[in-house]
Amino acid sequence: MRRGGWLAASFCLLWLLAVLWPSGVKGEKETEETKRLAVVTADRVNVRQGPGVPYHPVASVHRGDVYRLVDVKDGWLKIEWEKNRTGWLAARYVALAKETAVVQEDRLRLRQEPSRDGRIIGHLAQGETVLVIGEEGGWKQVVTEDAIGWAAASYLAPAEARSISQQTGTVAADSLNVRAEPSLHAPRIGRLVRGEEVDIVEKKPGWYKIASSTGLGGWVSSAYVQVKGGQANEKEAEVPQSAGRSLPSIIAPSDSRLYADSWTSGPVQALAGKTIVLDPGHGGKDGGAKSVAGVKEKELTLGTARLLKNKLQSYGARVVLTRSSDEYVPLSARVAAARLYQADAFISLHYDSAADPDASGITIYYYDRFADYELAQSFQGLFRQLSALPFRGIAFGDYYVLRENEKPSVLLELGYLSNRSDAAVVATNGYQEAVTTAIVNAMRHYFQ
Structure with a gap:
């Protein structure tokens, strides 16, 4: 998907436009604010001191990040990656933003090609803001933090452009x-x-x-x-x-923000540089639990993981997902990811189910009393404060992803899909925002 021919062709076209675009000329749809914006299109890209691989990296940027374009030279783009600080990115990992748009339909399909026959690679949420980097027929090519793909233009409305002006x-x-x-x-x-x-x-x-x-x-x-x-x-x-x-x-x-604390004597960097592996439970042929209304656990866990990933990254953490799409991943591979990336913490995300339809609430599971319990304790105070669902406590869990894991790990059951009330709550944006914020704060407390 990310290295396909259609995307390479788009990059080449956009790069040529950047080189040949006369200063001060305004296209039919590009605004003054967006026409000089560079959008990162790869998971992680080095910002270098000069236009070439031999130059030393000074920072890393990620898919969906937007920066002011300063110059173009020999297949490299110069960006302002911090205020009054510039660096160079390889042009193949960057596209020029044509406009910003707001998604008008919930779960809008994101496709690999600009066609209704194109493979579905994800979904966009209603109200989500995306960067448009290309157009073809009735389709627009957009960049999000998780993917690059095509969405039906009729479901995208113009949005206020991101401003990089001073x-x-x-x-x-x-x-x-x-x-x-x-x-x-x-x-x-x-x-x-x-x-x-x-x-x-x-x-x-x-x-x-x-x-x-x-x-x-x-x-x-x-x-x-x-x-x-x-x-x-x-x-x-x-x-x-x-x-x-x-x-x-x-x-x-x-x-592009500084470490600052208005009420303490010095900077606190609890999550900066920490590696956290997020494990969205189930996926692919393994759908997990399913609510009466048809909500699937595998879809909920992936949505929670994506939202949580964005929040953890905003605090400086390095976040790895064991799966980033609806695919089946063996339990052994999930555990192997924690070892491969030398995780400082492993969090497996799930939604529960029980024969008792009245079973309700959030449960934290751990396996190793010495390696995992302290991590599990970090969540309990914050989960108790959530008013949407009751907190059931911390419990021992003999789960493969915990038992076979060498890294501090927990498994979170974030509500019961077998309970009609829980199932309705956990699917809301409000709950997803609240529970992921609680998890982020728990991780901050754990690493402080």
Whole structure:
């Protein structure tokens, strides 16, 4: 999929356009904000000091990351990968963004080719923002953090383009939370005060990604930032947590944000550099449990793992999935992944089933009292705080992926598909956001 002929041809065409595109010329559909944006199309790409393999790597970027394009030379693209810092990427791993789009249909099929006969390689969620890098007929080629593929253009609506301009703003609220992601459910990583000036480095509907003079960077509600020609909402901003509580900011350097902690004396890097293997249970011929409404465990676990992967990566972790699509992976191969990648932690994700239709809640399983139990304990306090489902506790589990695992490992049962109420809850976006945030915070506590 990622190295197919159709994709190679697209890269070549887009690279030639970048070379031949006259400065200041605007295409029919490209906007001023998107036409000079470079989109990473491979899982992991080195940013190098110069345009060539002999040059030393200075950073790594990942699929779906977007950067301002500065220059093109001999099959290499120069990008601004941090504010006022540039580097070079191999052009074959980069495409030029034509526009941003918002998905209008839930579970929109993503196909390998621009045709209804094309193999389905994934699904897009309603409201998801994607980068468009190509068009053919009634199809648009898009890049997400997990895949590159074609989606029906009729289900994609134009979105506000990601802005890499150096626009500035002023905080228009007494206290404004800074979050790790553009979501009210994302962890708070700091706060700004009224009158503080910030650089706006990216925009999403309702949110600005900002960088402050103190080094604090993250996402804030755009309603409380006054920009030139804009109006800030003067009502009271979201109240931050008490300054007496420690809320360490653990942001990945590759995300162009600095390590900063407003309420502790020094930087905290609990997840930075840690390798976490996520194991979405079941897959392929092994569907796992199934709810009365037809929700399959194998689909839920993969969706949870993808969301969790994105959140862990935003805190600097190296995340490996034992499967990234609907495929059957033997239990031995799942365990082997933990050994191969020298995992600091292994988390197997599941949704439970029982003969008793009233069985409900979340359970944490461990095998080795010495190697696994401390990791299991890291989850219990946060799972108890989840109001959507009851917490059933920590239990011994003689499961292959735990028993044969040399690395600290747990198996999480995140709700019962055999329970009508649980099944309805776990399939919601709200629950998925809440439970993955709890898992991320548990891992932060475990590694601190």
